[in-house]
Amino acid sequence: MKTRYIRYALLTVSLGLVTYLALGFGVQSFEAFCPFGGMESLWGLFRAGEFSCALGPLNLSMLVAVLLLTLLAKKSFCGWACPIGFLGELCGHAGGVVNKKKLRPGERLDTALRMLRYVVLVVALVFTYKAGELILRGYDPFYLIFSGVGHGTAGVFSYATLAILVIGAFAVPMFFCRYLCPLGAVLDPFSRLGVVKIYRDESKCTNCASCQTACPHDIPVHSLSRVRRRDCTNCLECVDACPEEGVLSIRAGL
Amino acid sequence: MKIPKYFVPLIVLIALVGGYFLRTAFTQPTTNVVVGSGEGMTLDCIVDGVKCRGTAEFFTSLYKDKPGIKRIETFASDHRVVFTFDPELITPMRIRNIMEAQISLEDGTTVQAFKCVSME
Numbered sequence: 001m002k003t004r005y006i007r008y009a010l011l012t013v014s015l016g017l018v019t020y021l022a023l024g025f026g027v028q029s030f031e032a033f034c035p036f037g038g039m040e041s042l043w044g045l046f047r048a049g050e051f052s053c054a055l056g057p058l059n060l061s062m063l064v065a066v067l068l069l070t071l072l073a074k075k076s077f078c079g080w081a082c083p084i085g086f087l088g089e090l091c092g093h094a095g096g097v098v099n100k101k102k103l104r105p106g107e108r109l110d111t112a113l114r115m116l117r118y119v120v121l122v123v124a125l126v127f128t129y130k131a132g133e134l135i136l137r138g139y140d141p142f143y144l145i146f147s148g149v150g151h152g153t154a155g156v157f158s159y160a161t162l163a164i165l166v167i168g169a170f171a172v173p174m175f176f177c178r179y180l181c182p183l184g185a186v187l188d189p190f191s192r193l194g195v196v197k198i199y200r201d202e203s204k205c206t207n208c209a210s211c212q213t214a215c216p217h218d219i220p221v222h223s224l225s226r227v228r229r230r231d232c233t234n235c236l237e238c239v240d241a242c243p244e245e246g247v248l249s250i251r252a253g254l
Numbered sequence: 255m256k257i258p259k260y261f262v263p264l265i266v267l268i269a270l271v272g273g274y275f276l277r278t279a280f281t282q283p284t285t286n287v288v289v290g291s292g293e294g295m296t297l298d299c300i301v302d303g304v305k306c307r308g309t310a311e312f313f314t315s316l317y318k319d320k321p322g323i324k325r326i327e328t329f330a331s332d333h334r335v336v337f338t339f340d341p342e343l344i345t346p347m348r349i350r351n352i353m354e355a356q357i358s359l360e361d362g363t364t365v366q367a368f369k370c371v372s373m374e
Contacts, residue, residue, distance in 0.1 A: 006263050027300060032331040035273075049282055054306040056331025057280035058273075065273025073265055080266040133307065152306070196257060196265075234262050250257045 003236040007079065011086040018083050022146035030146050032056050035077070036124075036183040038063025043129035053134045070187045074194030078177060078184065079216075079233025084142050085177050088169045089216055095170035103171045104218060113179045121182035141165050141176060174216050178231070191230040198227040198234070199251045204244055211248065214241030221248065283327040285310045289317075290324035290340070297337040297346050301353060303368035304333050313368060316352055320344065333371070346373060 021030040031037060037059030044052040045060075066077045078085045105113060127135045137143040138154035139161045149158050168175035177184055202225060211221035217231040221238045239248045284307055304313050310328035313335065317323045322343025327336045337349055350373065356364040 003259055003263075006260070010263055010266065027332060027334075029305065029331050029333070045282060050286060051282055051284050051330070052307060053284075054330050056284070056329060057277040057282065058331060060280040061276035062270075062273040064276060065269045069265065069269035073262055076262055076266050077269070080263055081270060196262065236259055236262065239259060250259055250261065252255045252257055 002240050004240060007235060008086075010080050011083070014081045015083040015086055018146055022148075028058065029054055029056075031143065032058040033062060034059060034142055034183075035063040035066040036186070039125065039183075039186055040128045040134065043125075044132060052128060052132050053137075055134075066183075066187070067190055070190040071193055071195070073196040073234050074191045075184070075187050075231070075233040076196075076235075078181075078187070079235035082177075084145075084181075085174070085233075087145070088174050088176050091166065091169035092173040092175075092216065096173075105172065110178075116179045117181055117185040117188075120180050121185040124182050173218065178217065184231075188230045191232070192228060194228075194232075194234075195252050195254065196234065196250060197232065197253070198236075198238060199249050199253070200225055200227075201247050201249070204247045206244060208243065210241045210243060211238035214238055226251075226253070281329075284330040285314055285326070285328045287314045287326045288324070289326070292324065292340075294324045294338045295341050297339060297349060298374040299335045299337070299350075299353075300333055300371040301335050301368050302333060302371050304328055304330055304335060306330050309367075310335075313353065316355075317349075320352060323349075 018030045018033060020026060021028055021033075031054050037055045038061070041051050041055040041059055044050055044055075051057075051059075069077055104110075124136050134140075134143075134152070137152050138158045141162065143150075144153060144158055144162050147153070149162070154161075165176055165180075168179075172178070198221060200221060205222060207222050209220070209222050212218060214237040215221060216235060216237065217229075217233070219227060219229050219232055219238075221227055234250070236250070239250070242248045301313065304310050307330060310330050313328060314326045317326060317337075322340040323337065324340060325336075325338035328334070329336075339349065350370045353368045353370060354366060357367050358364050
């Protein structure tokens with residue numbers, strides 16, 4: 001069975017759970033499950049022993065769990081559990097159906113744009129730490145989508161942000177994850193150290209590049225002996241797409 | 255070491271479930287207001303309307319001058335409030351009535367800001 005089916009099943013459960021909570025069912029707030037909320041709560045906890053805004057213990061415990069998971073299996077949280085990544089991937093597929101030729105920024109532009117994640121991370125943390133409130137929630141797609149542009153958003157600016165992110169998701173594969181996700185920036189150094197990763201048997205590989213075409217993050221797996229790239233989510237799309245038996249495999253190694 | 259591909263979803267599930275249960279290790283409040291000293295009874299409530307630091311601070315302000323309230327801890331992400339109170343000065347029902355009372359807005363209208371969903 002293709003691993004994509006299992007991955008999409010897990011992602012659907014994750015999306016369904018967050019939607020269920022966002023609709024007001026259950027005691028927990030949907031925001032409580034966001035690991036980045038754990039990052040945002042650190043300063044408040046350090047300074048006053050209290051959580052900022054709507055953040056709580058679950059944000060922090062999810063952050064710890066996701067950091068440990070990333071050390072073990074790279075950004076597998078992003079590829080297997082994040083509802084925003086899932087929506088971005090679905091938009092990307094829809095965009096690919098409409099426009100067969102995916103928009104791929106040049107390598108230098110792509111590298112420069114990927115730095116935006118760190119800018120978003122610093123801005124989000126500085127604003128949250130200074131104010132003790134989630135001031136940037138009005139520009140956070142997770143909050144905007146699941147709250148229905150609700151309480152604490154920035155009106156027309158929030159709608160504009162959402163529109164840009166949706167258009168971006170249709171045009172560029174994994175637009176938000178690639179260029180703007182602050183959690184991705186937090187996970188980057190941990191992902192580089194990730195133990196479980198994709199290995200390529202160079203002697204069997206035909207360099208057909210099916211792996212890169214299938215990769216949501218456009219990683220050129222066919223030119224690597226092992227995928228140490230920080231953006232790899234271990235989604236295993238490349239393994240499924242490879243036409244040769246036994247070229248790509250998952251292994252544990254440093 | 256080669257690993258079966260189903261290992262990845264398995265450890266993702268384990269991490270998420272583990273993260274959920276690990277939350278009890280980080281139980282810190284959103285606000286913690288100590289009004290009086292000494293021991294008292296505790297009342298654990300789920301309150302619809304306590305959803306962030308702002309609403310939690312407004313909620314605790316409702317009990318500012320109420321005799322018998324010793325401590326109010328709010329946990330916004332769980333919509334939870336824990337009161338420590340002197341049962342000789344205030345009853346759980348009175349605590350509930352205060353939070354569910356109509357609140358006057360600047361435009362002259364009134365609104366019920368909070369609703370007690372459960373009390374223990």
